Amino acid sequence: MTFDEIIDRRGTHCSKWDMMQPLYGVSPDDGLAMWVADMDFRPPQAVQDVLQAMLDHGVYGYYGDDSAYRSAICWWMEHRHGWQVDPAHISTTHGLVNAVGLCLHTWTAPGDGVMLFTPVYHAFARVIHAAGRRVVECPMAEADGLYQMDMDAAEALVDDSTRMVILCSPHNPGGRVWSVEELRAVAAFCARHDLLLISDEIHHDLVMPGHTHTVMPLAAPEHMDRVVMLTAPSKTFNIAGTHCGQVIIPDDRLRAQFAATLGAMGISGNSFGFHAVTAAYSPQGAQWVDALVAYLDENRRLFDAGVNAIPGLRSMPLQSTYLAWVDFSGTGMDMAEFTTRVERDAKIVANHGPTFGTGGANYLRFNLGAPRSVMTDAVARLQRAFGDLQ
Secondary structure, rough: OOOOOOOOOOOOOHHHOOHHHHHHHHOOOOOOEEOOOOOOOOOHHHHHHHHHHHHOOOOOOOOOOHHHHHHHHHHHHHHHHHOOOOHHEEEEEEEEOHHHHHHHHHHHOOOOEEEEEOOOOHHHHHHHOOOEEEEEEEEEEEEOEEEEEOOOOOHHOOOOOEEEEEEEEEOOOOOOOOOHHHHHHHHHHHOOOOEEEEEEEEOOOOOOOOOOOOOOOHHHHHHOOEEEEEOOOOOOHHHHHEEEOOEEEEOOOHHHHHHHHHHHHHOOOOOOOOOHHHHHHHHHHHHHHHHHHHHHHHHHHHHHHHHHHOOOOOEEOOEOOOOEEEHHHHHOOOOHHHHHHHHHHOOEEEHHHHHHHHOOOOOOEOOOOOOHHHHHHHHHHHHHHHHHOO
């Protein structure tokens, strides 16, 4: 396939396109969906082929021996991230938001505090609140236009009821690839305060050229008694609908506790997800990802150049993910005004910054996982919508 192909997703029960009008008042007929974090690309042919084989077989029963699935995950982690994973350390959940909920259920109680470095992926706070836990927001600082975790602020915020830190690595929505030193600092902080560290690394394959992601187990191996690693191929290969996430737990005690939760809730994976993951985590999948990242990098360059040319707008330099984080504070407009320009005038739907927590005001998040022509169109629309600032 070519990433330039326009694939019409309207009318396919696609949240990203079919919900933009009910939620934002922007018609998919002439609007652009740049909010929900899935891409408008088909996955690699290896994934298509294995799912087609399932369809051709025509019987969709329970999945049996998962050794090939586990081996594929281990192969990927070793060859793409230099991390040797014991296949017995892998548990499967219905995606990573489900995994976060299961972690909260396993290791926290109602009223406990869960720390987030904000702004951060909005589903974390949603699930924490739904579980009756308390969100402890630690706002990040900015240095040289990039987010930095404020560990001094974290020290001041932690208390006796804080039980867990959820880290987004690489960071969504800011696109930061945390350095080894930063990762070690978070792990050491958790060790000092006896906190569990949940490291959500779902974007770890989508790293822009010139940057390198380090998985937490390699960054801080001495703290594996408190680290739970979350990963999934859903963002990498655009297969979020398979709802197949991996929870990798090196520590025996933590792994047994999590397994007890899975057993008590009757959690098991779905066969479509197992087959898709096994096919994706392969040499063919690796070639596809390399091509994808090069394409996304050019989308990033084009989008940033166009947006940063608009006075008062600033797109945070993107080191990872396909999600641009754009600051509108320089326009002097309040959120209602600049959002109206984006949605009503440009007819673009982007995620609203305040949903990502403290620090998200004045921002919108734009999804760059679309054909190049869509990026060109989006830039032109934004430049017209803010043309009076030129």
